[in-house]
Amino acid sequence: MPSSTTRILRRLLGAGVALAVAVGLAGSAPASAAGDRHSDGTQPLPGYTISNPPLAPLVVGGASTTVRQGVHRHAAYIVEVPANWNGDLVMWAHGYRGQTTVLSPEAPAFDLRQRLLEQGYAWAASSYTRNGFDIRSGVLSTKDLADHFARLVDRPHRTYLAGVSMGGYIIGRSLEQYPGYYDGGLPMCGVLGDHELLDFFLDYNLAAQALAGVRAYPTPPDYLTNAVPRIQVALGLTGISPTNPAIVNDRGRQLRDITVNRSGGPRPGADASFAIWKDFLFGISVTNGGDSPAERPGQLATNLFTRYSPNSPVDVNATVQRVAPENLWQRLSPTLTEVPRIAGRPTAPVVSLHNLGDLFVPFSMEQAYARDVAKHGRSRLVVQRAIRAAQHCEFTPTEAGTAWDDLVSWVRQGKRPAGDTVTDPAVVAAPDYGCRFTDRAAYAAGVGTRRLYGAC
Template structure:
């Protein structure tokens, strides 16, 4: 539950707050942009094969960074792309998570991670800062002979766009719980509000100031979700059952864990809706590019009653440029191994289906392997799941041996997600016990 609380607090801040002043581009690159400060405390070196690593930290192009190199470096570099940081003004850096830092160092890889030069949902900052740091690594250490990139959540959006923004620069990628469906994430958040409103005969869009305090509790009462908890009695009303069906359909379709996932995330997703902030940069008001004009809903009768909403910012929605929330076209051109939780509704499983479709449309399915993990919380992976995926990516990039994956388009079988889920993690903390035991 601690992870859930942290994620919830970050999510509630998604559309709130004001950004620091970013207009002054005359600031020296070894300083953060105006309005930002850096928190990058010294990172203790690891010991690899009896020898300490070399850790380098600083600020480059307004972004804080950490670089770590083992004594016996294999000449290869792993970049780490962090997820959404909220709307605060402090820049921080994460080492690779899930035990990946230790794993890559022991395999001889160096790694590097950037804070990005700004917070908010700013994929452009992530794409540029990560690329700039990888280039800077060549000056700090040496030019790497191979560059892989891994990351989580918004970092998956950074990865998907990075492969297309700098084709040929990265040699392989490991996005996890990633926003690979780009704008469709914000369409899903919009859908959640509008379908609930339609089923409860509530008219509350644009989102009013009293939405969370007054409107949402009244809708929850009509839906029967007020006391709904994962694994508990099914308290939903007929309208609530239709709402759940719609949410499951829009988040990836019928699949194991979908019903308890709805109960787990039901309140959180309402909390992502706040009044519009059109004067803020796009990174601080992503909802303005969301739309449901072309959405087909289940149950079908919702298509006659759901309010249709056009993007408030068509230009940001349609531009091919590298914006704060850019498109991912589905042209990786290098090996990609992707992990995603089946019950994650903060970044829903449908993100994988959208990316699969984009990649297939461009004739690049040979470059994509996707794996479903039987978890409900956001980015809830075990070190074994991530480590296996990393090792398989390394084997693919080094030896051309494509690893196995799941068929993402058919998630309804009772055992879907079992193949790559860590069975040893089932009895531990977290949400895995919301799923039946895999055979």
């Protein structure tokens, strides 16, 4: 007789086939909120306010840039154009802002604002119409602003995308949502594995609960003050630190090793990274949002297909609580939803950067994207680079600027730049993995978490 998990999987797969047929009949064009589009759009949506203080122009080549700021289709924006504009535009996609109600655009990070302007590029950034984990809003607002730029300034020759974290998710989906519109993408620390990020957060908490013998899912209101402390004590996680990451508890080591495998596999700095992120990964499972996927994205997560490794000393695969996605339609839909899929069909060159030790958006996001892209025969369009650092979006101006320059050369001259192999476990586990594109000056200066890794 089939197991209960098998029966659940069959029902899910059947529902997925039915959903795919329904979506195919209905078409895949994203729905727009008619009220949003039919108003003049000069005010934020109800419940939001805007913070967009004046941005001082920069002097580039002896001349001041031109800065324009305003509100377009309910999103605040900044546009900056150098006097010697080369005719190309860079759209900057910001990261996750939480569930705050203040909308604010930002300038490109890692000194890219200065670099872009000195090279003759204009840039533009949207606040998006909503905060939260709402990718749909970011995709639409970024495209709306790119169209608006053509009316404010002129139609650009080429339009690039660059951004961080959730902005990388927006880039990955935008390249598929609008084929041929964008000419290149630079996602950094991006959520390129879409729903697999949510699965990773779920896996961490359910595996920890199974190993500690503390069942607490769905997470109760006192999860962080009651269940989590008991889990941490049972697994011996309370005394470790990035500089002293050794765990003496067998079950604690099993959780660490499961987390390493689920986040990209054995790789340099993995133990120190676990020590940095172990507490945060409990907190990320608790939200105070509403019922939409953008407010409570965990409803899309599942571990029905997860095989945990290592599976001893505790048989986690037999004892872990199995969770199906609450919102199956959102999980399977190919349409532009609040938390959509990235199929792996980029339509322009992509250069991505990712920190090896990041567990907020783990390195496995790059591996998921590489697999999806290869499945669709588009690996030639993607170059990925590993950076030896453990925080989220921990890049230097040299690392980001080099990636940008290489992307531009690729788009304009057709020369595909070098990258790192991300899907070969032996390559990723090598002691010098990530050295090729990591800024060695940052290591020498002891910047951030660089010294948690060996010198290259």
